[in-house]
Amino acid sequence: MAGGAREVLTLQLGHFAGFVGAHWWNQQDAALGRATDSKEPPGELCPDVLYRTGRTLHGQETYTPRLILMDLKGSLSSLKEEGGLYRDKQLDAAIAWEAGRLEAFGQGESVLKEPKYQEELEDRLHFYVEECDYLQGFQILCDLHDGFSGVGAKAAELLQDEYSGRGIITWGLLPGPYHRGEAQRNIYRLLNTAFGLVHLTAHSSLVCPLSLGGSLGLRPEPPVSFPYLHYDATLPFHCSAILATALDTVTVPYRLCSSPVSMVHLADMLSFCGKKVVTAGAIIPFPLAPGQSLPDSLMQFGGATPWTPLSACGEPSGTRCFAQSVVLRGIDRACHTSQLTPGTPPPSALHACTTGEEILAQYLQQQQPGVMSSSHLLLTPCRVAPPYPHLFSSCSPPGMVLDGSPKGAAVESIPVFGALCSSSSLHQTLEALARDLTKLDLRRWASFMDAGVEHDDVAELLQELQSLAQCYQGGDSLVD
Secondary structure, three states, X not given: OHHHOOEEEEEEEOHHHHHHHHHHHHHHHHHHHOXXXXXXXXXXXXXXXXXXXXXXXXXXXXXXXXXXXXXXXXXXXXXXXXXXXXXXXXXXXXXXXXXXXXXXXXXXXXXXXXXXXXXXXXXXXXXXXXXXXXXXXXXXXXXXXXXXXXXXXXXXXXXXXXXXXXXXXXXXXXXXXXXXXXXXXXXXXXXXXXXXXXXXXXXXXXXXXEEOXXXXXXXXXXXXXOOOEOOOOOOHHHHHHHHHHHHHHHOHHHHEOOOOOOHHHHHHHHOHHHOOEOEEEEEOOOXXXXXXXXXXHHHHOOXXXXXXXXXXXXXXOOOOEEEEEXXXXXXXXXXXXXXXXXXXXXXXXXXXXXXXXXXXXXXXXXHOOOOEEEEXXXXXXXXXXXXOOOOEOOXXXXXXXXXXXXXXXXXXXXXXXXXXXXXXXXXXXXXXXXXXXXXXXXXXHHHHHHOOOOHHXXXXXXXXXXXXXXXXXXXXXXXX
16 A cells, blocks of 8 residues: 555644644544545545554554644644644654744744754655655645745745655645734734745645635635634634644645545646646535435535635635646535436436536536546545534534534534635735835835845735736636
8 A cells, every 4th residue: 555655745734824734624524534434435545645654662663743833932832732633653754943922023933944853854754755665745734824835835845856746735824813903913914924825835735825814915805604613713723723623635636546636737827827736625524414415415505605715815606717626525426416306307406417526527517617627536534523612503423514503513524625726816815915005115014024024025025926916817718
């Protein structure tokens, strides 16, 4: 199995990335623990993509994430105490330093310019890479709002230089809502996000911001809502759990046992013509009531884009999609197709399809005609057992949405719909970022500039943002 694993190495950079990563690895561990359950579908996802076997000093066999963490000392121990999220085996992979807060992009960049930390990161990379049979690439979970955006940019640059041809997919993470009254924090957030996006895009195969906030810019927008979730957007523990669930779903294509889509191929499909930034969306949980079939559920969405946006780029409805990768998981095979009485005409084209895969592909074609779409339908649900927070308002234990269920009912697994999309919404989002930056009086934010950023760097940043924004203006999708 290991020989065909197409391994991925994960870099986890920053405090909020630690929250998201903790939930992500707990979900992987939960899936591993259920793999021997006779009710589980046969291995659709290959754990060897993310995990490695090894031995302790006492000869005991281990199976642990192929993972490198970087954070400030003290942050890791606080995560360890937060809801039992982290286990010691995951903290062993950490690189931590003594320092103040990493508030600015330039501070983060300078960390990996220090020989001590650069050499430590390179040593960890070489250790993991050399034991891989076929390394398909790297996924970077990186805080985008603080100085870790600079750490991530420098790490991506190092990976691009040393491992040319491998996939580098970066997930730029931002915690929940912010408020107008926090001027310095908001300005730093804007600058770090803008610098991070541009530099990460230059060195990654694909970049996707992930946030439950409504905006990447200076103007605060309310956090997104989910019809079947009750969450507190001010709690990183809640926000990170939701983002980890989306991440666990949209990364399915390059973790499949059978016919996987490589990271490089996925990135190439979504990022043609320079569109290396994509948006994410999800339906958590996917609503399928008892007695309903997949066509019934999809038809209920009507013509609207059904997923909740997770990239702080506004609502997807009315925007243009250039290419998309969609995963629907956790729907029982018996519900895939509609059971029509012989002689009864199908109520829709979806009901006439003979397989779940055909239904999902047909639905996407109806929603976005002529758009390059990759879709995957899995039986394997997403694990949400504790320490995952109790967020579900109307779910029964199998993950089916029910009206009138007690609030907070215990749920172990759920069906999830996840999407990555190259979207025209990024044109407005990136241009708005550039506009916000042009309004700044940089003399008032000398502390940010003193951290290693020159005025010429800001001028270049504005040009790069505007060039990137132009990639998403009008134009055609890949197959128009």
